[in-house]
Amino acid sequence: MQDLLSFLISLLFRPCIFIPLIFPGLTVIFIMLLMIIWLERKIAAKVQLRYGPLYVFKPLGGVIQTVADLLKDLFQEPIIPKTVDKIAFLLTPIMLFGLAYLPTVVIPVSPTFYAFRSDLSLLLLLTLTTLAPIFTVLMGWASNNKFSLIGGLREGYLVISYEIPMFLSALSMAVLYGSLDLVDIAEAQKGIWGLFLNPVAGISMLVLIYMSTGKFPFEIPEAESEIVAGAYTEYSGIMYGLVMGASYVKLYVLSLVYAILFLGGWNPLPASMMDNPLLPGAMLFAKAFILIAIGVFLRAVYPRFRIDQAMNIGWKMALPFSILAIFISLGIVTITGGM
Amino acid sequence: MSVDKTIRHVKALATGIKYLVSSKRMTLMYPDEIEEFPDGYRGMIKYNWDTCIKCGLCAMVCPADAMKMYISKEESEEGKKPVRRPGINYARCVFCGFCVAICPTNSLKFTKVHDVVYNTLEEQVYPPEKFREGVPKPQYKKKPKKMRAILDEERGLRYEPVE
Amino acid sequence: MSLEERELEVLIGPQHPASGHMRMIAKIDGDIVVELRPNIGYVHRSVEKLAEAKKFLQIIPLVERPSLADTTANNLAYVMALEKLLGLEAPPRAQYLRTLLAEINRIHSHLYGLGIHGVMIGSSTAYMWCFGDREPFIELAQELTGARLSYSYIIPGGVRRELPSRFTEKVEKALRYMENRMKDYFNLYLNNPVTRARLEGVGVLSKEDAIRLGVAGPNLRASGVPYDVRKVEPYAAYPDIDFDIITEKVGDAFARVMVRVKEIQESIRIIRQVLKKMPEGPILHEKYIKAISPKMREYMKETGEVKFPGIFANLRIPAGEAISRVEGGRGEVIFHIISDGKMSPYRMRMVTPSFRNVILFEHLNRGVRVADIPAIYGSLDYFPPEADR
Ligand code: SF4
Ligand code: SF4
Numbered sequence: 004m005q006d007l008l009s010f011l012i013s014l015l016f017r018p019c020i021f022i023p024l025i026f027p028g029l030t031v032i033f034i035m036l037l038m039i040i041w042l043e044r045k046i047a048a049k050v051q052l053r054y055g056p057l058y059v060f061k062p063l064g065g066v067i068q069t070v071a072d073l074l075k076d077l078f079q080e081p082i083i084p085k086t087v088d089k090i091a092f093l094l095t096p097i098m099l100f101g102l103a104y105l106p107t108v109v110i111p112v113s114p115t116f117y118a119f120r121s122d123l124s125l126l127l128l129l130t131l132t133t134l135a136p137i138f139t140v141l142m143g144w145a146s147n148n149k150f151s152l153i154g155g156l157r158e159g160y161l162v163i164s165y166e167i168p169m170f171l172s173a174l175s176m177a178v179l180y181g182s183l184d185l186v187d188i189a190e191a192q193k194g195i196w197g198l199f200l201n202p203v204a205g206i207s208m209l210v211l212i213y214m215s216t217g218k219f220p221f222e223i224p225e226a227e228s229e230i231v232a233g234a235y236t237e238y239s240g241i242m243y244g245l246v247m248g249a250s251y252v253k254l255y256v257l258s259l260v261y262a263i264l265f266l267g268g269w270n271p272l273p274a275s276m277m278d279n280p281l282l283p284g285a286m287l288f289a290k291a292f293i294l295i296a297i298g299v300f301l302r303a304v305y306p307r308f309r310i311d312q313a314m315n316i317g318w319k320m321a322l323p324f325s326i327l328a329i330f331i332s333l334g335i336v337t338i339t340g341g342m
Numbered sequence: 343m344s345v346d347k348t349i350r351h352v353k354a355l356a357t358g359i360k361y362l363v364s365s366k367r368m369t370l371m372y373p374d375e376i377e378e379f380p381d382g383y384r385g386m387i388k389y390n391w392d393t394c395i396k397c398g399l400c401a402m403v404c405p406a407d408a409m410k411m412y413i414s415k416e417e418s419e420e421g422k423k424p425v426r427r428p429g430i431n432y433a434r435c436v437f438c439g440f441c442v443a444i445c446p447t448n449s450l451k452f453t454k455v456h457d458v459v460y461n462t463l464e465e466q467v468y469p470p471e472k473f474r475e476g477v478p479k480p481q482y483k484k485k486p487k488k489m490r491a492i493l494d495e496e497r498g499l500r501y502e503p504v505e
Numbered sequence: 506m507s508l509e510e511r512e513l514e515v516l517i518g519p520q521h522p523a524s525g526h527m528r529m530i531a532k533i534d535g536d537i538v539v540e541l542r543p544n545i546g547y548v549h550r551s552v553e554k555l556a557e558a559k560k561f562l563q564i565i566p567l568v569e570r571p572s573l574a575d576t577t578a579n580n581l582a583y584v585m586a587l588e589k590l591l592g593l594e595a596p597p598r599a600q601y602l603r604t605l606l607a608e609i610n611r612i613h614s615h616l617y618g619l620g621i622h623g624v625m626i627g628s629s630t631a632y633m634w635c636f637g638d639r640e641p642f643i644e645l646a647q648e649l650t651g652a653r654l655s656y657s658y659i660i661p662g663g664v665r666r667e668l669p670s671r672f673t674e675k676v677e678k679a680l681r682y683m684e685n686r687m688k689d690y691f692n693l694y695l696n697n698p699v700t701r702a703r704l705e706g707v708g709v710l711s712k713e714d715a716i717r718l719g720v721a722g723p724n725l726r727a728s729g730v731p732y733d734v735r736k737v738e739p740y741a742a743y744p745d746i747d748f749d750i751i752t753e754k755v756g757d758a759f760a761r762v763m764v765r766v767k768e769i770q771e772s773i774r775i776i777r778q779v780l781k782k783m784p785e786g787p788i789l790h791e792k793y794i795k796a797i798s799p800k801m802r803e804y805m806k807e808t809g810e811v812k813f814p815g816i817f818a819n820l821r822i823p824a825g826e827a828i829s830r831v832e833g834g835r836g837e838v839i840f841h842i843i844s845d846g847k848m849s850p851y852r853m854r855m856v857t858p859s860f861r862n863v864i865l866f867e868h869l870n871r872g873v874r875v876a877d878i879p880a881i882y883g884s885l886d887y888f889p890p891e892a893d894r
Contacts (some may be wrong), residue, residue, distance in 0.1 A: 050361040051633035053369045133838050218698045219627065220736065226877040228523035230626045304358040305699045307627035309876040310536060312702055347698045357693040358630075369638040382666065383808065384651035402818035405563035438566045438657045443665065444813040446798055452651070491644050493678040498641045498686070 012103060022118040026284045027107040027259055029305070033103035035255055036248050037069040041185050043299035044068075050303035081240035084147070091145035096238065096245040099138045103252035106131040111186045112268050113283035125183045128260060129170055132215075136162040139182050139224065142246070143234040145311075154233020157310055158224040164317030165214045171325035172208035175201060176264045179332040189268030198265040200335060204328030205265045209294070212261060214313065214321075216254040218298045220305035221313050230255060253294055370501050378454070378504045384439045385456040389429060391474040395450040400428050400441035402466045408435035412469045427470035433463055453477045512539055515875075519547050523625050523879045526889040529866065533875055541878065543863050543868035549893040561587060561820045562660070562813075566854060568840075569655050572891035574617040576655055577603075577610035578833025579855070584659045585664075585740060585829035586840040590729040590822045591661060597742075598786040599663035604742040605779045606649060606658055607831075608772040609676075612683070613642040613833030615723075615765040615772075617884075621885030622762065623694060626703045631694040640684060641679040648672065660813070661820065662790030667809025673780045679774045687770070695766065704759035708869040708881035711756060718868060721858040722836020723764040728756035734832035743780060750776050758884035765886070775791055793817075819848050835859055835886050859892035 015021060027309075041056060045064065048055025052053015056068035083092060092244055106128045111117035121127065136158050177183050177199060180191040186199075198205040214221040225233040232238075235246050262268060269283030308316070360407045368376060379385065401411045411426040418425045428441075428450075455477045460466050490499035515531045518524025529542040552571055556564045568583045569576040576600030581603055588594060589631065595603070616635040623631025643653050648669050650656040658665050694700055708722070715728035725732055733750040735743045751767040753760035787794060789811050805812055824846035831838045836858025845851040862885050869881050 014562075034348070046362060047629060050358050051630050052366055053363070053633060054367060054369050054371075088589055149513060153515075222627065223876075226627065226876065228627065229876050231522060300358065303630050304354050304693060305364070305628065305697065306623070306694075306703055308630070308699060309703060309874055311874060349675075350696050350698050350701075353692045354694075354697040358690050361689075361693075368640065377641065380648045382651045383647070399815055399818045403562060405559065405566045412678070413748060418689055436566050436655065437652060438655070439651060439665075440562065440566075440665070440813065440817075443811065444815070444816065444817055445791070445814075446801060448804065449803070464876075493644065493675045493682075495678045495681045495685075498638060498679065498682045 004147060010114070019118050022108055022110070022112065026112060026288065027110050027256075029104070031288065032104060032107070032252055032255060033294075036251055037073070038066070038301060039111055039251055039255075039295055040069045040072075041066055042296060043302060045298050046296070047303045050300075052317070062192070076241050077245040079240035080244050081235075084237055087237060088145040088147070091141055092237070093195070093242075095138045095145060096242045096249070097141040099135055099142070099249040100245045100252065101133040102131065102138065103256065105247040106256045107259075109185065110256070111189070111268075111289070112188055112287065114186055117186060120184065120186055123171060123183050124185045125177055125264075127262075128185070128256075129173060132202050133162070133166050135253065139234050146234065146237040148237050149273045150230040150232075150235050150236045153230050154224050154236065158234060158312065159232075160314060161221075161223060162216070162320045164314045165211050165321065165335060167212040168317060168321035168325040169215060171322070172204045172211065172328055173260070173264060173326065175204045175328040175332040178262065178329060179335060185263050185268075189263045189270065192270050193265040196265060196267040196270070201328055203324055203331055207324040207328060208261060208265065210316075211321055211325075212254065212294070213298050214317070216250050216257065216298070217256065220301040220308050222302075222307045223310050226307055249294075254298055255291065258291035258294040258298075259287060261294055262287055266290045343475060349353065353475060355400055366497060368497075368499060370489060370491075373482065373486055374484070375489045375501065375503075376457075376502070378490045379456075382452070383454050383456075384437045384442075384452055385454045386432065386441060386452075386458070386477040387413075387435075388453050388476050389428065389430075390447075390449040390451070391427075391470075391471045392404075392436050393447045394427065394445075396425065396427055398426065398428070399444045400450060403440045403444045404495045405438060405440060406434045406436045408432070409441045414470050425475075429467070429469040429473050432458075432466040432468065508628075511560050515830055516625050517878065523882070525882075525887070526893075529876070531870070531878065536876075538870050538873050538878065540684055541866060543866040545863060545889065546893055547839075548890040550890070552856055552894045558848055559850060560818075560848045561822055562797075562817050564853070565657050565660065566655060566852070569657060570890075571855075571894045572833070572835070572857060572859070572888055573654050573836040574888065575610060575614040576822065577607045577658070577856075578831050578835075578838045580657065580659045580713065582829050582831035582838045582840045583842075583855075584661055585662045586842045587808075587822060587828040589827035589829060590825050590842065590844055591663055591723065592823070593790050593792060595663045595790060596786045599788045599790075600743045601715050601779050601783045602666075602668065602743070602788060603659055604666045604746070605776060605783075606646060606664075607741065607833075608775045608779065609642050609646050610656075611772050611834045612648070612769050613639040615769050616642075616770060618835070618883075619762065619765055620885030621638075622880075623889045624885070625879035626700065627885035628694055628697075628700065634686075634690065634694075640834060643679065643681060644821060645679055648675070650766045652705075653749075658791075659823050660811070660817075662793045663788045663811065667788060668783070669809075675761065676776060676780060680776060682861055683769065683773060687766070690766070695762070701759065703876075703880050704884065705755075707758045707877050708865075708873065708884060709755065709757045710865065710869060712763075715756065718864050719861055720836075720865060721861045722763075722834075722886075723751075723768065723834070724761055724767065724836065724862055724865065726751055727753045727760040727764045729754045734830045738830055740831065740859060742779060742782075746778050748778075752798075761884040761886075775886070821846065821848055833858060835888065835891065836862065856894055857894060859888045860894070862887055863892050 045055045056065035059065050059068040059071045108118045109124045139158040140155040143151040159259045176197050180188045269286045398411050401409045408431045409428050412429040414425045414427040458478050460493040488504040490503050490504050492500045511534050512532045518528040526548040531541045532539040568579045589682045619637025620632045647653050650658040710728045712729045715725050729752055731750045731752050748771055751764050753764050793814045797812050801812040822844040826843050828841045839856040841854040842850050843852040
């Protein structure tokens with residue numbers, strides 16, 4: 004009995020199970036989703052002099068409001084309009100959510116704890132996140148609704164204008180550390196964090212993360228007052244829950260990457276604490292969570308940009324900045340002779 | 343990005359944070375707290391059976407046809423001629439208060455009651471006999487706190503409990 | 506591909522988060538709006554025709570309904586037309602009280618417009634703030650009149666209530682609060698670079714076009730036309746009040762927003778003067794006071810609540826024609842009443858500012874981007890029920 008239990012626990016703590024299923028995988032994603040949506044509403048409410056969700060479990064300010072919402076979504080009739088392309092309509096939310104979640108397997112939790120290590124893990128991760136918007140475009144097309152179509156196309160346009168600078172910003176860090184391996188990159192930040200070494204890359208990447216996940220002021224593909232809910236217009240019930248969740252999951256994943264690239268990952272924890280994945284994991288999560296919280300706070304401050312303005316920012320500001328970031332990295336590398 | 347713009351971004355964010363940490367809120371937690379309205383609030387109307395002189399002005403002035411003169415059965419049978427008294431239909435009333443203002447004997451008076459739930463449309467009609475019984479008392483599952491709105495220089499509106 | 510095929514017709518509304526009770530038929534080419542036609546009439550209530558079947562006093566609540574956020578303007582304009590026909594004028598104190606309510610109403614009507622505009626360009630904070638800050642002013646109006654929005658406060662010959670006790674003090678508090686809050690509005694919303702980017706240079710209405718199209722209210726003044734009925738044809742207590750017409754030069758969406766913001770500040774100035782200069786005296790024309798029974802007159806004196814004389818039930822208005830104009834929150838309200846000496850008007854015409862501004866939808870939305878549609882819509886402070894009547 005005892006053996007079995009300890010076996011199960013050790014099994015659970017095996018990286019290849021722990022990472023996809025617990026942290027940063029499904030379990031934490033799920034909790035994070037419920038927390039962050041609640042937090043978003045709460046933060047906005049606070050700035051707007053209201054209470055926000057409150058009545059579902061009052062002592063803690065209605066934290067489980069999102070659980071109630073999820074239950075509601077689950078039991079709602081998912082309406083599938085007659086004129087939609089059924090297969091695409093039904094599959095895209097799942098693909099979207101799946102693709103948003105998939106990159107978590109690449110993320111290491113500590114220098115010794117990872118599902119798999121590859122020289123190209125950063126590249127792999129970025130590639131996986133970039134795939135998702137294809138499905139948003141498909142979704143807009145399959146929904147057979149003009150607003151969905153416009154929303155999908157907007158997403159498509161934005162992808163092109165933010166993804167390239169985001170890659171460049173992320174890769175400038177790879178240049179700086181001379182590696183595409185996330186573990187190496189995090190380990191290299193034992194001393195100074197990447198954000199301080201190359202602030203240009205840090206800032207532009209942060210803005211681009213919010214941009215790519217449709218946070219205010221870049222909440223353009225779903226702009227409610229313009230195109231109802233963009234590509235998601237025709238979705239209802241749990242399918243809507245999935246597509247809405249997907250963008251938060253993407254934010255979560257990118258925040259984790261950002262924490263590794265720029266905020267030192269699990270540093271500054273001493274090496275002696277690295278054996279157990281929980282502590283470095285908590286560290287990583289805390290950093291990512293702060294980034295997410297900042298992202299949702301922006302909703303309370305900003306209106307949304309127009310799409311041409313957002314694309315301008317993508318091409319005319321973010322792109323030069325991220326190219327500059329690469330040169331800064333190159334400069335640092337030449338001066339110091341590599342990190 | 344110009345300096346001016348950056349400053350304005352910072353200001354906007356700072357204002358957001360200022361409100362995030364301040365504990366100001368405007369919400370009145372209805373129905374746990376309900377507002378005690380100022381005097382003269384135009385709520386549901388109570389009717390004084392004894393002072394009414396049955397002049398019918400209230401029914402005449404009512405812009406929504408909510409106030410109407412009904413034949414009061416008992417009195418009509420007693421006096422062997424039709425006696426009309428006002429009754430009100432809250433499904434139609436717009437609470438303009440014209441009836442109250444025109445009543446020459448002050449037989450109609452405002453109350454501060456306004457939140458009453460009816461299950462049917464018929465219930466909202468108050469013929470004279472029902473009208474005289476006064477406005478329905480609001481029923482609450484839990485007794486709410488009565489709050490009074492106080493204008494405040496810092497908060498705009500502040501709600502204070504009424505003793 | 507030919508041009509026709511490139512265009513996509515999008516129906517925005519009537520079931521759309523930001524369409525209001527109307528529909529906009531937009532032809533878009535990519536992200537550019539080729540043409541946008543407003544399709545109005547969804548909330549037509551036939552106020553003008555209904556009025557012909559209602560007695561004069563009963564029309565007061567009726568004319569208030571179409572523009573619920575800005576009821577005083579309609580109420581005042583209608584009653585002013587009646588008073589012209591009756592050949593009487595309200596006593597000075599009543600005039601001041603009318604002005605007071607009109608300005609309180611202007612503030613909360615502007616806040617309503619600004620709030621809706623805020624959420625249309627995505628700032629939910631601006632929306633919540635504006636709607637929250639309407640509340641003190643609605644509370645004030647409620648204390649004065651007894652209702653939150655549909656005041657029906659102004660009656661032929663005067664107003665219905667005396668100033669409540671300690672009202673001046675309360676008003677002053679609300680005004681100071683609003684003045685302080687304005688700073689945060691500027692910091693968070695009006696000076697926010699994103700807000701500016703969305704509004705500046707969007708939907709520019711030139712001075713000439715504004716005049717040619719007969720635009721009314723803040724939208725007209727934002728294009729640099731200093732036209733305000735309160736100055737052009739002063740009514741109520743405005744002749745004695747010192748205030749400026751707010752104008753902006755540019756005529757874009759941001760200018761329209763700024764006109765409203767500055768008018769709130771100007772209204773604050775007006776309210777202060779009104780309360781300071783408020784003369785003593787009756788609040789109802791003596792002709793009507795005489796018609797009230799002595800007992801009720803006594804009651805009126807005690808409570809400050811005006812009782813209607815019996816003749817109000819079937820008020821007859823002498824035959825004739827009258828036009829009255831009032832500057833409401835959204836612009837100029839015009840009432841044209843033709844009476845044939847009966848208890849109901851023979852004809853009543855009600856020209857609301859939203860009705861005059863609806864033409865701007867078509868005019869301003871040509872060649873703009875899809876995202877500009879709500880930005881322009883909101884900046885017009887257009888209220889569909891008011892236009893449809
Ligand atoms: S308050 Fe107005 S609508 Fe209601 S019954 Fe009296 S007169 Fe009629
Ligand atoms: S309530 Fe007043 S107005 Fe109505 S009938 Fe009685 S006395 Fe006349």
